[in-house]
Amino acid sequence: MPSPLPPLHPEAAALLTRSHRLGADPRNTNYAGGNTSAKGTAADPATGGDVELMWVKGSGGDLGTLRPEGLAALRLDRLHALKDVYRGVEHEDEMVAAFDYCLHGRGGAAPSIDTAMHGLVDAAHVDHLHPDSGIAIACAADGEKLTAECFGDSVVWVPWRRPGFQLGLDIAAVKEANPQAVGCVLGGHGITAWGATSAECEANALHIIRTAEAFLAERGRPEPFGPVLAGYEPLPEAERRERAAALAPHIRAIASQDRPQAGHFNDADEVLDFTSRAEHPRLAALGTSCPDHFLRTKVRPLVLDLPPDAEIDVAIARLKELHAEYREEYAAYYRRHADGDSPAMRGADPAVVLVPGIGMFSFGKDKQTARVAGEFYVNAINVMRGAEAVSSYTPIEESEKFRIEYWALEEAKLQRMPKPKPLATRVALVTGAGSGIGKAIAHRLAAEGACVIVADLNAANAEAVAADLGGPDTAVAVTVDVTSEEQIAAAFKAASLAFGGVDLVVNNAGISISKPLLETTAKDWDLQHDIMARGSFLVSREAARIMIAQGLGGDIVYIASKNAVFAGPNNIAYSATKADQAHQVRLLAAELGEHGIRVNGINPDGVVRGSGIFAAGWGAKRAAVYGVEEEKLGEFYAQRTLLKREVLPEHVANAVFALTGGDLTHTTGLHIPVDAGVAAAFLR
Missing domain, CATH: 3.40.225.10 (Class II aldolase/adducin N-terminal domain)
Structure with a gap:
C-alpha cells in the first residue's frame, strides 16, 4: 500500500x-x-x-x-x-x-x-x-x-x-x-x-x-454576434431534440472516423443564439484561444451551413461533405506547422459539431470528456461574445495553437494517461436492466468502461440502477415497455442524445409463464411472445438502424435460455419464445454481418438468486414442478449440473462481457451456455 x-x-x-x-x-x-x-x-x-x-x-x-x-x-x-x-x-x-x-x-x-x-x-x-x-x-x-x-x-x-x-x-x-x-x-x-x-x-x-x-x-454593444439569420432561428424544443436524435448517429460517425468517440448533445441558449447569428461562421472559423479550450475542442468546430429545417438526408449529405473538407484542412494545418520533432497527428475529426437551430454535438474518449468539450465551447462562445461586444475577437496565432496542441509536454501527459478500459467509448442499451440479470449486466458493462442506457418497465428500478452506476456521465435510465414500438424508439433517441448513439444492445427483458399445455391460454402465449420474441425483434431492429448509420459495427446479445434447446415440462410458452429468440440470433447474425454487427446469444439456466423472474413467481411454480422447496430451488438446479455449481446473474454478465469485450472479434451467431453444465442442453 x-x-x-x-x-x-x-x-x-x-x-x-x-x-x-x-x-x-x-x-x-x-x-x-x-x-x-x-x-x-x-x-x-x-x-x-x-x-x-x-x-x-x-x-x-x-x-x-x-x-x-x-x-x-x-x-x-x-x-x-x-x-x-x-x-x-x-x-x-x-x-x-x-x-x-x-x-x-x-x-x-x-x-x-x-x-x-x-x-x-x-x-x-x-x-x-x-x-x-x-x-x-x-x-x-x-x-x-x-x-x-x-x-x-x-x-x-x-x-x-x-x-x-x-x-x-x-x-x-x-x-x-x-x-x-x-x-x-x-x-x-x-x-x-x-x-x-x-x-x-x-x-x-x-x-x-x-x-x-x-x-x-x-x-458592450448589443448583438455582438450580429442580427439573426432568417431561417436559422432555433426550432421548438420537441422538434429540435427529435431532429438532434436523428442526426446524432451520423454525426458520431463523422467524429469517429479515426477512433470511436462517445458523444454529448447540448442545446443551451448560448449555443442556439450563437448559431442563429450572422457572424457565427466567421467567429467559429477563427477557433478558440485559451489553451484549455482548444486542447479539448480542437482549433475550431465543424459548422453545418444549412438551416435547421433542411431535409434530414440533405443535412447528412452536407455534413459528410463538410467532414471531408474539415479533415483536409486539419491535415494541412498539421503540415504547415509540424517539424521533425512533432508528435504524429492525433486524428483529423472534429471534437465539436455545430448544427444551427438544433445545438452542439461534442465528442471525447468518454462521456465526461465529451461533455466537458462542449462546456468549453460554451466558454469559447462567451469569450467571443465579450470580445466582440467591446472590440473584435482576435485569438492567438494558429502557429501558437499548434505549438500547444502538439507540445511535447502535452504529448507526454497524454502518454501517461491510463490505458482505456475495454468498453471505453461504447454505448450499451440493456433491457430489463432494473433488476436481476439485466442489472448485473449493466453493472459489468459500466465497470468495463461502457456508457449504459438502463431500460426497464419499472422506472424507479431503472433510476436506482443508473444512480448506482454513477449518474449521467455513465448511465441514464429510460422507461420502456418492449412491446411498444414508440417506447423503444424513444429509448434509442434518449441514447443518441445522451451518448451519441448505441454500439451494444442486450435483449434481456422478459417474463416467465410456467404452465402445462392445457392450462396455457392464448393470452399467456401472446403476452410471453410479445415481450420476449416480438420485443427482442423490435429492439434489435431499432438498434440496427442506429448501428448502420454510425458505421462503427456493433454487438447485439440475446439473453435466451437453456430452454431454447431443452424440452422441459410445463412451460410451453416460455420455452417456445426462447427458441424464437435463439433463432433470431442466427438470422440477424447472417443479415447484419456485412455491417460489422455481431449477434450472439447466451443460454443461462437456474439463475434463482437475484433473478427478477424467479422472484415474481416463476421460482414457486418451477419448485412445485420439481417437488422441492422454493428456497432450495437454486441448490436443486446446481445439483443437476455437471459442475454442481449455482448460476448467478453475475455469471451471465461475465458472458456478455466475454462476447463484447474485444477478444471475440470474429465471433457471431454463437450461443454460449451459462448453466454450469446441463448435458441435455448441449448445442449440437
Whole structure:
C-alpha cells in the first residue's frame, strides 16, 4: 500500500478551501482550468529546521474537487535556484522535469507547467484562472488598452506567451515593477491574481473577474454576434431534440472516423443564439484561444451551413461533405506547422459539431470528456461574445495553437494517461436492466468502461440502477415497455442524445409463464411472445438502424435460455419464445454481418438468486414442478449440473462481457451456455 500523506499544513488546508469556492462557480474558471497556490513555512524532517514550501494544484486536477493528493509540494529555495540554470525560452520545456527535483517529500501530484508562475511570483498566494470575462478581454484585438480602461493600474497586461518557465519570470517581473497591482491579464489566455493572505488573493481574483464582467456588460454593444439569420432561428424544443436524435448517429460517425468517440448533445441558449447569428461562421472559423479550450475542442468546430429545417438526408449529405473538407484542412494545418520533432497527428475529426437551430454535438474518449468539450465551447462562445461586444475577437496565432496542441509536454501527459478500459467509448442499451440479470449486466458493462442506457418497465428500478452506476456521465435510465414500438424508439433517441448513439444492445427483458399445455391460454402465449420474441425483434431492429448509420459495427446479445434447446415440462410458452429468440440470433447474425454487427446469444439456466423472474413467481411454480422447496430451488438446479455449481446473474454478465469485450472479434451467431453444465442442453 502507498504511504499515507502527512497531516495537511494549515496553509494547504486553506488553499483547498479557497480552490473549492473558486472552482464551484463556472464564472470563475472552467472545469480543470487554472491553478492555485499557497506558500508557507514547515519543518524539514531531515534537518528539523524550517523550510519555505509552496503547495500548488498539480497537473490535470480540478479546482472545485481538488483533494490533498492533488497538490504538489515544492521547496521554494530550489524553485528559485532554477533561475540560475535556466537556458532561455528555447529550452524552457526542460524545466518541467527539473520541478521534480524541487518536490518536498513523497506523494502528491505531478507539478504542472504553471508551477513557475506560482513559485517565482513574490506573493504568498497566487490564483491563475480562466474566467470567460477575463479571457474576453485577453482575446480582444486591443486587449492591452481595454485592460487599462477596465482596471486602471491595478491590473497589468502581459502579452501572450505559451505557459511555462518564461511566463513565470514575466509575471514575476510585472509584479515587481507594479507594486500597486493585484494581478494581470494574460493575453490570449486568462488572468492571474495574488495576495498576502488567502482571503486577499481570492478577493483580488474575484475583483478582476467581476470588474471585467461589469465592464463588458456596461461597455458592450448589443448583438455582438450580429442580427439573426432568417431561417436559422432555433426550432421548438420537441422538434429540435427529435431532429438532434436523428442526426446524432451520423454525426458520431463523422467524429469517429479515426477512433470511436462517445458523444454529448447540448442545446443551451448560448449555443442556439450563437448559431442563429450572422457572424457565427466567421467567429467559429477563427477557433478558440485559451489553451484549455482548444486542447479539448480542437482549433475550431465543424459548422453545418444549412438551416435547421433542411431535409434530414440533405443535412447528412452536407455534413459528410463538410467532414471531408474539415479533415483536409486539419491535415494541412498539421503540415504547415509540424517539424521533425512533432508528435504524429492525433486524428483529423472534429471534437465539436455545430448544427444551427438544433445545438452542439461534442465528442471525447468518454462521456465526461465529451461533455466537458462542449462546456468549453460554451466558454469559447462567451469569450467571443465579450470580445466582440467591446472590440473584435482576435485569438492567438494558429502557429501558437499548434505549438500547444502538439507540445511535447502535452504529448507526454497524454502518454501517461491510463490505458482505456475495454468498453471505453461504447454505448450499451440493456433491457430489463432494473433488476436481476439485466442489472448485473449493466453493472459489468459500466465497470468495463461502457456508457449504459438502463431500460426497464419499472422506472424507479431503472433510476436506482443508473444512480448506482454513477449518474449521467455513465448511465441514464429510460422507461420502456418492449412491446411498444414508440417506447423503444424513444429509448434509442434518449441514447443518441445522451451518448451519441448505441454500439451494444442486450435483449434481456422478459417474463416467465410456467404452465402445462392445457392450462396455457392464448393470452399467456401472446403476452410471453410479445415481450420476449416480438420485443427482442423490435429492439434489435431499432438498434440496427442506429448501428448502420454510425458505421462503427456493433454487438447485439440475446439473453435466451437453456430452454431454447431443452424440452422441459410445463412451460410451453416460455420455452417456445426462447427458441424464437435463439433463432433470431442466427438470422440477424447472417443479415447484419456485412455491417460489422455481431449477434450472439447466451443460454443461462437456474439463475434463482437475484433473478427478477424467479422472484415474481416463476421460482414457486418451477419448485412445485420439481417437488422441492422454493428456497432450495437454486441448490436443486446446481445439483443437476455437471459442475454442481449455482448460476448467478453475475455469471451471465461475465458472458456478455466475454462476447463484447474485444477478444471475440470474429465471433457471431454463437450461443454460449451459462448453466454450469446441463448435458441435455448441449448445442449440437
